[in-house]
Amino acid sequence: MRPLIVQKYGGSSLATSDKIKNVAYRLMKEKEKDVDLVVVLSAMGKTTDTLISLAQEISPRPCKRELDMLLSTGEQVSVSLLSMAIKELGGQAISLNAMQANILTDSFHSESQILDIDTQRIKTHLQEGKIVIITGYQGLNKEKDITTLGRGGSDLSAVALAVALKAQCCKILTDVSGVYTADPRIVSDARCLKKITYEEMLELASMGAKVLHARSVELAQRYDLEVYVKSSFDEQNAGTLIEKDVKKMEEITITGVALNKNEAKVTLVGVPDRPGMAAEVFTCLAEANINIDIIIQNVSVEGFTDISFTVKEEDLHVTILVSKEAVRDLEAKEVIFKKNVSKLTLVGVGMRRHSGIAAKMFRCLADKNINIEMISTSEIKISCVIDQDKGDLAVQALHKAFELEKS
Amino acid sequence: MRPLIVQKYGGSSLATSDKIKNVAYRLMKEKEKDVDLVVVLSAMGKTTDTLISLAQEISPRPCKRELDMLLSTGEQVSVSLLSMAIKELGGQAISLNAMQANILTDSFHSESQILDIDTQRIKTHLQEGKIVIITGYQGLNKEKDITTLGRGGSDLSAVALAVALKAQCCKILTDVSGVYTADPRIVSDARCLKKITYEEMLELASMGAKVLHARSVELAQRYDLEVYVKSSFDEQNAGTLIEKDVKKMEEITITGVALNKNEAKVTLVGVPDRPGMAAEVFTCLAEANINIDIIIQNVSVEGFTDISFTVKEEDLHVTILVSKEAVRDLEAKEVIFKKNVSKLTLVGVGMRRHSGIAAKMFRCLADKNINIEMISTSEIKISCVIDQDKGDLAVQALHKAFELEKS
Numbered sequence A, B: 001m002r003p004l005i006v007q008k009y010g011g012s013s014l015a016t017s018d019k020i021k022n023v024a025y026r027l028m029k030e031k032e033k034d035v036d037l038v039v040v041l042s043a044m045g046k047t048t049d050t051l052i053s054l055a056q057e058i059s060p061r062p063c064k065r066e067l068d069m070l071l072s073t074g075e076q077v078s079v080s081l082l083s084m085a086i087k088e089l090g091g092q093a094i095s096l097n098a099m100q101a102n103i104l105t106d107s108f109h110s111e112s113q114i115l116d117i118d119t120q121r122i123k124t125h126l127q128e129g130k131i132v133i134i135t136g137y138q139g140l141n142k143e144k145d146i147t148t149l150g151r152g153g154s155d156l157s158a159v160a161l162a163v164a165l166k167a168q169c170c171k172i173l174t175d176v177s178g179v180y181t182a183d184p185r186i187v188s189d190a191r192c193l194k195k196i197t198y199e200e201m202l203e204l205a206s207m208g209a210k211v212l213h214a215r216s217v218e219l220a221q222r223y224d225l226e227v228y229v230k231s232s233f234d235e236q237n238a239g240t241l242i243e244k245d246v247k248k249m250e251e252i253t254i255t256g257v258a259l260n261k262n263e264a265k266v267t268l269v270g271v272p273d274r275p276g277m278a279a280e281v282f283t284c285l286a287e288a289n290i291n292i293d294i295i296i297q298n299v300s301v302e303g304f305t306d307i308s309f310t311v312k313e314e315d316l317h318v319t320i321l322v323s324k325e326a327v328r329d330l331e332a333k334e335v336i337f338k339k340n341v342s343k344l345t346l347v348g349v350g351m352r353r354h355s356g357i358a359a360k361m362f363r364c365l366a367d368k369n370i371n372i373e374m375i376s377t378s379e380i381k382i383s384c385v386i387d388q389d390k391g392d393l394a395v396q397a398l399h400k401a402f403e404l405e406k407s
Helices: A017-031 A047-058 A064-088 A120-127 A153-164 A198-206 A214-222 A277-287 A313-330 A349-353 A357-367 A388-401 B017-031 B047-058 B064-088 B120-127 B153-164 B198-205 B214-222 B277-287 B313-329 B349-353 B357-367 B388-401
Strands: A004-009 A036-041 A093-096 A103-105 A114-117 A131-135 A138-140 A146-148 A169-174 A195-197 A227-231 A240-243 A256-272 A292-297 A304-312 A334-347 A374-378 A381-387 B004-009 B036-041 B093-096 B103-105 B114-117 B131-135 B138-140 B146-148 B169-174 B195-197 B227-231 B240-243 B256-272 B292-297 B304-312 B334-347 B374-378 B381-387
Touching: A004 A017, A004 A153, A017 A036, A017 A064, A017 B047, A036 A064, A036 A120, A036 A153, A047 A064, A047 B017, A047 B064, A064 A093, A064 A131, A064 A138, A064 A146, A064 B047, A064 B064, A064 B093, A093 A120, A093 B064, A103 A153, A114 A153, A120 A131, A131 A153, A138 A153, A153 A169, A153 A214, A195 A198, A198 A214, A198 A240, A198 A256, A198 A334, A214 A227, A256 A277, A256 A313, A256 A388, A277 A292, A277 A304, A277 A313, A292 A374, A304 A313, A313 A334, A334 A388, A357 A381, A357 A388, A381 A388, B004 B017, B004 B153, B017 B036, B017 B064, B036 B064, B036 B120, B036 B153, B047 B064, B064 B093, B064 B131, B064 B138, B064 B146, B093 B120, B103 B153, B114 B153, B120 B131, B131 B153, B138 B153, B153 B169, B153 B214, B195 B198, B198 B214, B198 B240, B198 B256, B198 B334, B214 B227, B256 B277, B256 B313, B256 B388, B277 B292, B277 B304, B277 B313, B292 B374, B304 B313, B313 B334, B334 B388, B357 B381, B357 B388, B381 B388
Parallel strands: A004 A036, A004 A169, A036 A131, A093 A131, A103 A138, A169 A227, A195 A240, B004 B036, B004 B169, B036 B131, B093 B131, B103 B138, B169 B227, B195 B240
Antiparallel strands: A103 A114, A138 A146, A227 A240, A256 A304, A256 A334, A292 A304, A334 A381, A374 A381, B103 B114, B138 B146, B227 B240, B256 B304, B256 B334, B292 B304, B334 B381, B374 B381
16 A cells, blocks of 8 residues: 655635646655645635625624635635646546535534545545545535635644545645744744644744644644644745653753734733632633633732733734623623733643743743743643744844854 | 416626525515515626636636536535525524535436426425526536536426426526527617527527527426426516417518527538448547538539538638548549628528418518528428628618517
8 A cells, every 4th residue: 555645735825827727846856756636725814804895894793604605615626726727637536525525523513623534435536546536625514515614724624634534744835944943034043843742833833933733733733743834835944843742852842932012911800709700701802702811810919819811913802892891790890901021832741841941931031022911831831922023033032042053 | 286487597687696685685576475485696796707717727627527517616606695684684594505406317428318306395495485506507416426408408398497496487587588589689679588499499599589599498397397488687578488389370470580699601512422431420529529500411412412511600610621621532623611691590480371481581682782601400490500690780670571579
């Protein structure tokens, strides 16, 4: 049996007919190595955005079932074109949409979860020697309605197909060379990591390093699937391998530093310290569909406490409205907020075995006169909320202090 | 049970989001009459042409299976948008693609035939009070591959769905007001017909009146389905009803006059008059994928005959090459041809019961000094090949001579 590799190409790699031809050529080269290839595609370039705009011209909040029906066409266009391109080069290929690839999901339109993939048809085409090209981002529920998987959906399709097909690995081909120790636009000597663990990638993925969505990393981790993130434009670069925690030299502790800009900090001041208070506040915010990030509750002083949290700046307006209501209902004192903050995160499995990382981080920021407004930690990461203006400086300082440019 | 009506909207009625909203508004009005509505859509505006161009950038002759996969997205976009638009107006609607509507076809990609429609799901949604919006032009073969129905495919989908659902009627909403006695751009007082028989419509459909494809008319005729052709922009005009031959006043004999421009006439001169000669000539032409229209073989003189036929002018070059080979093989004399001819057709079931129509037609053309190069007749039509320059004049003269402006 030939080894099976799943490759995923994003929209920027498919933006024009020439780019699609280029992907076809690369796949033909890859196929010569006598491997089985399953290819998962996003929609071409900005197609999805264009379709969303079209929908919004018709309905400001379009029906999600119909929106999924609409958006799923984007990937169907790219898979059919890539299949044509491979055939034009003399190769064998077939495109499959989610229905044909039997990708079964639940019915939560616009954010479905994959329940099962019946791989029979895919395997048949692989046995025929064909490159099988599958629409990412979408599935079919049991009523045969088209669903989509939400943000990062095509990555998830690729990982799920790799798991279902027991592929050797899954390669996410994108417009960056891999996962970096920091954003190369901020830190000039940021280094592309050769390896990273699932857990580190999870922290980075949710902390602003947008190369791979957290859901895909979680799924890969659960089934121990090797995932490569690499450039679709640069053949030579091997990219970053995401895999389980392997023994490392003890001194390697920190993997990378990430920055989330455009956050806002909100504090409910003087909340009566009774059980269930926090639950009530955050239920109201959840109902308003607002994603809360860091939450901090200070120790209670004389029966009152302050609850602080961060939200995306674009959600601030609604957050304040909802928070003011909560303050009234809970008989708390007031709502205060601060715009233009950023979240700075240091990630690394090595933290587990090393003390003093946090102290070193805080010292480094203090040396640069950067004030820390909030702190939140997990086993393998430390996040600080700081002034937006100081964000880039902070990333550069940490990158240098922890010598991340050295491999 | 509520009466069921199938409506079909073409691309020009769906070209922008505003036009789609307009269709949604009209359907809501129609739905108030307590009818069940099934709506069949084409792709928006020029979408199909754009997709074909994109495919050709990648492959000059793209794989038909993949081309169907690509083109079918166009209708899926329009059905989802129309469904959103109806919901935005407070109505109930659901969009279905060919897979969801269970439209089973054979596997002749790009020119499939519909084999069966399982209407269970459609009926369920109608019972829920929903307007059911279905992708025209496409189906699914038994391998679950997407197929398309070829030219006029969306009309065919509408008629087939109306037949399968036993609809009261099928309304084809288009950018013209109905079927005219002649092209209104040529004859200023051309009249929109209130009624026309299937047979007359068939002759007109294949003779240049492009409002409705012949395949759809044939299917409607087979199942005795009433089809209306009417404007999607002009509510008031009732359009043209296509139905079976009903008793008419004897004096109504002629329904319309049609003109096919850009034809060419080809003659094989001095063909030995042996059995099988014509078969051989036209087999060669069919293999070259050339559509032959009128064929005339003159009586044989001294063991030789001339065979004349018409083709589309765009096919003339290949036709001459093939014909020259045939002439050599058959030991005939030569190939002559004439470009820039038109085919003029007079249609009407009344011809069956009236003699002298042909004579009147030829006399009318002679009076205008228009030379007739070929003649071909059926029970309900007479076609003449004439000089292209004289085409409009001929249509105007016949329209007047047969008093088609009077109802």
